[in-house]
Amino acid sequence: MGRIQLDHLTKRFGDTVAVEDVTLDIEDGEFLVLVGPSGCGKSTTLRMVAGLETPSEGNLYIDGAHMNYRVPQNRDIAMVFQDYALYPHMTVRENIRFGLEEEAEYTAAEMDDRVAAVAADLGIDDLLDRKPGELSGGQQQRVALGRAIVRDPEVFLMDEPLANLDAKLRSQMRTELQQLQSDLGVTTVYVTHNQTEAMTMGDRIVVLNDGHLQQVGEPLELYHEPANRFVAGFIGEPMMNFLRGRNDDGAFVGDYLEYPFDERLADAVGDADELVLGVRPEAVDVRRAEAAGSALGPHEFRMRVTVTETHGDQNVVSLTADEETDHDALRAVTDGMHVVDQSDSVVVSIVPDAVHVFDGATGDALC
Numbered sequence: 001m002g003r004i005q006l007d008h009l010t011k012r013f014g015d016t017v018a019v020e021d022v023t024l025d026i027e028d029g030e031f032l033v034l035v036g037p038s039g040c041g042k043s044t045t046l047r048m049v050a051g052l053e054t055p056s057e058g059n060l061y062i063d064g065a066h067m068n069y070r071v072p073q074n075r076d077i078a079m080v081f082q083d084y085a086l087y088p089h090m091t092v093r094e095n096i097r098f099g100l101e102e103e104a105e106y107t108a109a110e111m112d113d114r115v116a117a118v119a120a121d122l123g124i125d126d127l128l129d130r131k132p133g134e135l136s137g138g139q140q141q142r143v144a145l146g147r148a149i150v151r152d153p154e155v156f157l158m159d160e161p162l163a164n165l166d167a168k169l170r171s172q173m174r175t176e177l178q179q180l181q182s183d184l185g186v187t188t189v190y191v192t193h194n195q196t197e198a199m200t201m202g203d204r205i206v207v208l209n210d211g212h213l214q215q216v217g218e219p220l221e222l223y224h225e226p227a228n229r230f231v232a233g234f235i236g237e238p239m240m241n242f243l244r245g246r247n248d249d250g251a252f253v254g255d256y257l258e259y260p261f262d263e264r265l266a267d268a269v270g271d272a273d274e275l276v277l278g279v280r281p282e283a284v285d286v287r288r289a290e291a292a293g294s295a296l297g298p299h300e301f302r303m304r305v306t307v308t309e310t311h312g313d314q315n316v317v318s319l320t321a322d323e324e325t326d327h328d329a330l331r332a333v334t335d336g337m338h339v340v341d342q343s344d345s346v347v348v349s350i351v352p353d354a355v356h357v358f359d360g361a362t363g364d365a366l367c
């Protein structure tokens with residue numbers, strides 16, 4: 001079992017409120033990712049679960065037992081940190097075994113067997129006699145994981161464990177970690193500021209900003225139904241386009257375009273006045289002007305390309321609706337075969353089903 005409940009948890013450091021009133025129920029066996037920008041309170045939340053910080057208010061439970069004042073050693077958790085925290089003077093074997101030595105229940109032979117089994121699972125059995133200084137970053141990462149796994153805890157807590165790896169290794173380790181977590185079935189709380197990591201790894205994602213919980217949901221739920229503008233901007237790469245404007249009798253009127261509402265949008269917007277229209281770059285369709293007909297539909301716009309970034313499989317295209325200033329109104333993602341060049345005149349279409357609308361004053365999603 002490894003159910004974790006955060007019940008109105010708040011943590012203050014003097015005048016700084018690091019985490020405010022966070023309530024969250026993490027299921028047994030779940031892979032939960034805490035994500036948000038630097039300083040949003042991710043690590044503090046994790047450290048409260050670990051017992052490295054005591055909550056200022058609220059309660060923390062693991063498997064129903066009250067944890068607020070229980071020392072980390074008595075919580076049946078294992079932590080993996082960004083800097084691995086390996087002992088440099090110990091071999092890999094000793095480092096992994098160290099995770100077991102605090103627990104009196106194992107004989108020396110059992111400890112050796114467990115270390116060997118975990119090392120084999122992680123593919124580091126040929127490194128057991130080396131010291132951390134003789135290992136690559138990825139290998140050190142595996143040793144840190146080994147030290148956590150060997151204890152067979154109820155809960156893994158991981159704070160940016162892949163942050164020090166290069167992009168390729170990080171992506172490989174993401175997959176390995178996910179596989180490992182699903183094989184072991186151990187409840188895992190994973191902190192990252194990287195939205196791609198959150199989207200690809202989490203069963204559910206918790207988005208934090210400024211100490212406040214913004215939204216909890218499955219990755220695609222956050223992508224398709226962000227609760228507010230912050231989540232909409234944080235999840236998804238390239239970032240969602242946001243256009244400020246107002247509600248003018250059945251249409252959004254912004255600086256760069258006027259967008260008539262269909263029934264769904266009109267219902268959602270109601271009588272809100274200030275609006276922000278949100279459109280994901282992948283939902284913006286771009287065609288060369290000469291390929292489009294002369295008459296434009298209500299959700300089509302003439303624009304000009306200011307910059308095209310080529311990524312191989314796709315292009316990211318910046319578009320302006322302003323002849324004079326080149327002020328970018330929108331970014332679009334087009335597939336790699338579909339090339340438009342700088343200065344091309346294009347027709348952009350955005351289907352109403354792909355449009356999000358946020359209250360301009362509160363940032364809350366209207367749809």
Ligand code: ATP
Nearest residue numbers: 013016017018037038039040041042043044045193
């Ligand atoms: P990062 O991604 O940069 O690690 P984070 O989301 O993990 O950030 P926290 O480390 O939880 O954020 O910090 C949240 C807020 O609490 C920040 O404003 C931080 O400066 C503050 N804070 C964290 N720990 C302490 C501390 N021990 N004393 C005072 N303030 C702290």
